Amino acid sequence: MTVNISIDAMGGDFGPNVTMEAVTRVLANHPDVSVLIFGDRSILMRSVGEDLDSNIRSRLEICHCESQVDCDEKPSNAVRSKQDSSMALALKSIKDDEAQACISAGNTGVLMALSLFTLGTLPGISRPAICAEIPTNNGNKLMLDLGANVDCSPQQLYQFAVLGTHTAKLALGIAKPSVRLLNVGSEAGKGNNLVQATAAMLEHDDSLNYQGFIEGDGIFQGRADVIVCEGFSGNVALKAGEGVARYIYQKLSKLSAGQEQQFADLKSSIQPSLFNGAYLLGINGVVVKSHGGADVQGFGNALERAINAARQQLPSALAPELEKTIKVN
Amino acid sequence: MTVNISIDAMGGDFGPNVTMEAVTRVLANHPDVSVLIFGDRSILMRSVGEDLDSNIRSRLEICHCESQVDCDEKPSNAVRSKQDSSMALALKSIKDDEAQACISAGNTGVLMALSLFTLGTLPGISRPAICAEIPTNNGNKLMLDLGANVDCSPQQLYQFAVLGTHTAKLALGIAKPSVRLLNVGSEAGKGNNLVQATAAMLEHDDSLNYQGFIEGDGIFQGRADVIVCEGFSGNVALKAGEGVARYIYQKLSKLSAGQEQQFADLKSSIQPSLFNGAYLLGINGVVVKSHGGADVQGFGNALERAINAARQQLPSALAPELEKTIKVN
Numbered sequence: 001m002t003v004n005i006s007i008d009a010m011g012g013d014f015g016p017n018v019t020m021e022a023v024t025r026v027l028a029n030h031p032d033v034s035v036l037i038f039g040d041r042s043i044l045m046r047s048v049g050e051d052l053d054s055n056i057r058s059r060l061e062i063c064h065c066e067s068q069v070d071c072d073e074k075p076s077n078a079v080r081s082k083q084d085s086s087m088a089l090a091l092k093s094i095k096d097d098e099a100q101a102c103i104s105a106g107n108t109g110v111l112m113a114l115s116l117f118t119l120g121t122l123p124g125i126s127r128p129a130i131c132a133e134i135p136t137n138n139g140n141k142l143m144l145d146l147g148a149n150v151d152c153s154p155q156q157l158y159q160f161a162v163l164g165t166h167t168a169k170l171a172l173g174i175a176k177p178s179v180r181l182l183n184v185g186s187e188a189g190k191g192n193n194l195v196q197a198t199a200a201m202l203e204h205d206d207s208l209n210y211q212g213f214i215e216g217d218g219i220f221q222g223r224a225d226v227i228v229c230e231g232f233s234g235n236v237a238l239k240a241g242e243g244v245a246r247y248i249y250q251k252l253s254k255l256s257a258g259q260e261q262q263f264a265d266l267k268s269s270i271q272p273s274l275f276n277g278a279y280l281l282g283i284n285g286v287v288v289k290s291h292g293g294a295d296v297q298g299f300g301n302a303l304e305r306a307i308n309a310a311r312q313q314l315p316s317a318l319a320p321e322l323e324k325t326i327k328v329n
Numbered sequence: 330m331t332v333n334i335s336i337d338a339m340g341g342d343f344g345p346n347v348t349m350e351a352v353t354r355v356l357a358n359h360p361d362v363s364v365l366i367f368g369d370r371s372i373l374m375r376s377v378g379e380d381l382d383s384n385i386r387s388r389l390e391i392c393h394c395e396s397q398v399d400c401d402e403k404p405s406n407a408v409r410s411k412q413d414s415s416m417a418l419a420l421k422s423i424k425d426d427e428a429q430a431c432i433s434a435g436n437t438g439v440l441m442a443l444s445l446f447t448l449g450t451l452p453g454i455s456r457p458a459i460c461a462e463i464p465t466n467n468g469n470k471l472m473l474d475l476g477a478n479v480d481c482s483p484q485q486l487y488q489f490a491v492l493g494t495h496t497a498k499l500a501l502g503i504a505k506p507s508v509r510l511l512n513v514g515s516e517a518g519k520g521n522n523l524v525q526a527t528a529a530m531l532e533h534d535d536s537l538n539y540q541g542f543i544e545g546d547g548i549f550q551g552r553a554d555v556i557v558c559e560g561f562s563g564n565v566a567l568k569a570g571e572g573v574a575r576y577i578y579q580k581l582s583k584l585s586a587g588q589e590q591q592f593a594d595l596k597s598s599i600q601p602s603l604f605n606g607a608y609l610l611g612i613n614g615v616v617v618k619s620h621g622g623a624d625v626q627g628f629g630n631a632l633e634r635a636i637n638a639a640r641q642q643l644p645s646a647l648a649p650e651l652e653k654t655i656k657v658n
Binding site: 001003004005007011012013014018019021022023025026030033071072091094095099100101102103104105106108111112115116118119120121122123124125127128129130131132133134135137144146147148150151159160162163164166167169170171182183184185187191192193205207215216217218219220221229231232233235236237238239240241242243244245246247248249252253255263266267269270271272274275277278279280281282283284285286287288289290291292293294295296297298299300302303304305306307308309310311312313314315317318319321322323324325326 | 330332333334336340341342343347348350351352354355359362400401420423424428429430431432433434435437440441444445447448449450451452453454456457458459460461462463464466473475476477479480488489491492493495496498499500511512513514516520521522534536544545546547548549550558560561562564565566567568569570571572573574575576577578581582584592595596598599600601603604606607608609610611612613614615616617618619620621622623624625626627628629631632633634635636637638639640641642643644646647648650651652653654655
């Protein structure tokens with residue numbers, strides 16, 4: 001099947017150079033894909049290398065646009081005044097059946113607002129969600145919402161579960177995708193009112209393969225095919241995971257074979273036991289919580305934290321500072 | 330300074346064996362630390378190795394307890410009926426000045442409830458927070474709350490900022506700790522009502538070194554000394570980061586020197602560009618959002634996602650499924 005993709009080339013921190021380089025690389029791997037590139041023609045022409053393969057060049061059409069969406073643009077403002085932008089016109093090409101998918105690295109809020117305005121929503125969906133395919137130990141999985149909806153109702157989360165289920169079937173080829181709800185614990189009573197009310201809705205729908213809660217550390221282990229959450233916690237959880245991956249990737253990239261000591265140092269810097277041992281802050285006494293699943297090194301790390309806090313005499317040293325700072329009623 | 334630590338030895342998934350092994354290891358490194366171990370004497374005696382060094386043995390006192398907190402115990406129930414448990418008595422030893430810090434790997438909700446009941450809160454603090462010391466690129470940092478408070482008011486988050494600031498000064502020795510609020514974006518207008526209202530309170534307090542928002546990927550880069558958040562998103566963000574670290578740690582542990590190919594495979598499995606490319610799901614058209622900061626490989630990955638979704642004709646294939654599943658009003 002021949003595929004046409006529309007690309008807003010003006011978004012992204014690094015601008016058209018990065019976009020065009022990525023496009024030409026991907027086109028080389030997909031001989032049946034063509035692209036419509038939306039943006040300022042004179043800038044884009046400079047980004048197209050002169051030595052570009054003529055076959056690739058023939059599948060790459062530049063569509064000139066008079067304006068672009070700024071990174072700090074207000075979504076409502078963009079809908080009113082940026083209908084001639086590269087982002088709006090790239091979306092319009094979907095509406096007009098000139099392309100089958102649109103991609104942008106621009107302002108997320110504006111992309112959502114212009115998509116809603118130009119394309120509308122699917123049946124039964126009140127608010128669209130941002131959904132990522134996440135690489136895990138156990139294949140790619142879906143997670144939504146990742147930031148489009150920072151306040152959600154149970155009905156919205158239920159819609160996300162349905163959207164995610166059918167997308168996992170279609171895009172990942174999973175016959176009966178398991179759905180889990182992101183929560184602070186996996187036991188039934190855990191979490192806030194939102195997850196409790198959503199769980200009740202999901203449990204009663206036999207068309208979904210709902211399997212209960214999932215905690216943050218289960219996301220990248222692939223314990224669910226579809227992870228449902230409101231956009232605030234989904235966004236920070238995904239970015240936290242990305243942040244750790246990036247940190248370790250950068251460290252690994254600096255290593256070369258034969259550097260056993262640096263390798264051992266890297267391993268010791270990311271050992272999970274380093275995360276163990278949390279204070280109950282605000283309690284009038286030093287209380288440290290260790291993970292239930294802590295091993296010897298992990299419990300030892302928590303104990304080191306307790307010893308340190310005891311040496312600092314943390315609560316009695318904190319009390320006068322708090323009295324100065326917080327107005328005690 | 331001599332330090333006495335009380336330990337609830339009955340909590341934790343692996344029981345007293347792990348706890349006791351961790352304790353004896355840490356005591357060997359800290360000749361001025363003694364511990365009170367709370368739990369079932371007959372079980373604990375079995376966990377103390379017979380060949381234990383007599384100096385360490387002399388700093389380890391076992392305190393027999395009749396009961397223990399179960400992992401699925403309700404906090405309110407534990408406060409009523411588990412005052413003779415190892416957890417409750419370990420906390421009471423703080424109250425009675427027999428120890429300066431308490432540590433438990435048991436049920437977090439019960440530990441918080443019993444701590445509140447036995448020890449109370451510090452001045453000006455309405456709800457305590459769970460606070461972890463997080464290993465980052467840039468030294469250890471503090472993050473709170475991590476799950477004790479799944480619904481928070483701006484006043485509570487403000488209290489967490491004050492608690493975290495003074496704890497960072499005392500426990501980490503940072504003179505003027507920077508404070509940031511966890512959010513889905515770093516620009517001023519981003520986020521939900523809670524973070525907006527909290528930001529306004531923090532900006533107006535000159536005693537705090539408030540520096541604005543932080544996103545999930547900034548946590549482990551150490552971009553703030555104190556990260557403040559409500560317990561739901563804090564919990565899932567921290568666990569997501571831990572999950573990635575654990576995943577990579579396990580992979581690294583299986584590698585030995587000279588395995589260049591496995592090393593390269595590991596690197597390619599965690600490259601940040603793999604995370605790039607999120608669908609706007611629910612929109613009646615394929616729209617893919619790329620990170621603003623995506624490099625060529627990252628934008629290429631997003632483009633691959635767009636091509637795949639276009640091939641699946643995702644929106645038109647989704648629509649009939651949604652019509653069957655969701656009652657359209």
